[in-house]
Amino acid sequence: MWSLKKKNKSSDGFLQYKIFSSAGEAVGAKAIGSTLASNSTSEGNIKCSTGLKVDGRHFGSLIVDGMETAVCWIYPSATVVGDVIAPCVYVEGRIDGDIYADMVVVLDSGLVEGDVHAVGVTKKGRGEVRGRTLNNAPGAFKLVGSKIQIGGV
Numbered sequence: 001m002w003s004l005k006k007k008n009k010s011s012d013g014f015l016q017y018k019i020f021s022s023a024g025e026a027v028g029a030k031a032i033g034s035t036l037a038s039n040s041t042s043e044g045n046i047k048c049s050t051g052l053k054v055d056g057r058h059f060g061s062l063i064v065d066g067m068e069t070a071v072c073w074i075y076p077s078a079t080v081v082g083d084v085i086a087p088c089v090y091v092e093g094r095i096d097g098d099i100y101a102d103m104v105v106v107l108d109s110g111l112v113e114g115d116v117h118a119v120g121v122t123k124k125g126r127g128e129v130r131g132r133t134l135n136n137a138p139g140a141f142k143l144v145g146s147k148i149q150i151g152g153v
Contacts, residue, residue: 019105019122020090023053023073031071031088038077045082052086054078054093061085061097072101076109083114091127098131 020026033050036042040056049066055075064072064086072086078093088103091110098114106112108125115131123129 018069019103020071023075023090026051026071026073026090027053029069031067031069032073033070036078038075054080058082074110 018029018031020029020031023032026032031051032053034048035053036046036056036058038055041058042056043059045061045063046052046058047063047065049070050064051067051070052062052064052072053075054062054073055078057079059081061082062072062080062084064070068087070086071088071090072084073090074080074084074093074095076092079096080094081096083097083100084095085100087101088105089099089101090105090107091099091112092107093109094111094113096113099112099116099118101116101118103120104116104118104122106121106123106127106129108127110127112129112131116129116133117136118134119136121129121133121135
């Protein structure tokens with residue numbers, strides 16, 4: 001799994017994140033390498049080592065594991081029913097499930113119906129989280145198979 005400790009730190013010791021202004025910018029930076037296309041429906045847990053763009057409906061967990069610069073971008077027309085696990089998650093659509101990430105960005109049209117477990121959370125405009133926002137320390141959770149362990153439990 002990616003390691004938050006490898007990310008750059010500013011002179012004051014805080015972690016720095018690259019916040020993309022669009023999914024196109026993330027694709028150009030090679031932070032997204034796979035796509036679930038618009039008007040598609042998929043089921044089951046999906047695990048990929050590159051970033052992931054979701055533009056359809058997905059039922060199951062999405063796991064982006066490998067590249068520490070990878071993002072999972074949920075487009076405005078997308079719905080994910082399941083957990084999302086990735087270094088960085090952008091939500092423009094809807095997630096019905098929990099998010100586990102280093103950084104989460106909930107954009108204007110984004111909706112999360114679940115808990116957000118992250119080191120950093122940014123909300124822009126009318127983006128909404130209908131659940132708890134739990135700020136975790138780096139390494140507070142780890143992926144074991146397709147399940148999350150929090151705090152070494």
